[in-house]
């Protein structure tokens with residue numbers, strides 16, 4: 001584990017995706033995403049290192065429904081009674097009430113393989129609470145940014161300027177990207193690329209401030225993040241849909 005920006009810690013031993021702990025004290029301890037089921041041991045080990053038992057957590061907030069982020073949600077709910085939250089649109093898919101839009105089979109081999117895994121073994125859980133755009137939960141604001149999935153969200157922690165972006169905005173992690181600070185919505189992994197771009201634009205047009213990006217993959221972008229994100233988004237050939 002590593003403290004990124006208090007009260008956020010990152011579980012570094014969990015590799016498939018980023019898991020963050022928001023530790024705001026008793027009654028305000030949340031996991032933001034919970035990793036792939038294959039890394040359950042690493043997840044529990046990292047939690048132990050923080051000195052917390054699973055039952056001391058308040059709940060799990062999912063940035064989106066993909067199995068590398070929601071893969072332990074059902075387990076944590078069943079074993080420890082943790083409350084699971086996701087945006088309504090992803091909650092409906094996770095619970096089976098709505099049909100899941102599969103990832104398109106495109107991109108290079110690695111991308112297609114990951115897409116295939118997700119399509120073949122999606123995560124399932126009946127969430128305890130469905131989140132809506134504009135809602136506050138714990139010390140976080142919920143911003144609906146659909147496109148990567150139906151119910152992808154940003155969580156903004158206004159107090160520290162942290163923005164948790166899930167997979168909608170990624171930060172570099174070689175070999176994914178050596179050249180850019182920010183990886184914008186990724187065509188092979190988005191169910192609707194246009195929608196993702198529009199949602200990101202809308203979010204920025206509303207003027208929400210943030211200083212740091214804690215993305216679903218890659219190292220955290222600490223300091224001056226909003227400017228770096230906007231610069232990276234503008235600098236890309238972006239309208240390729």
Ligand SMILES: [Zn+2]
Nearest residue numbers: 064066148167
């Ligand atoms: Zn994803």
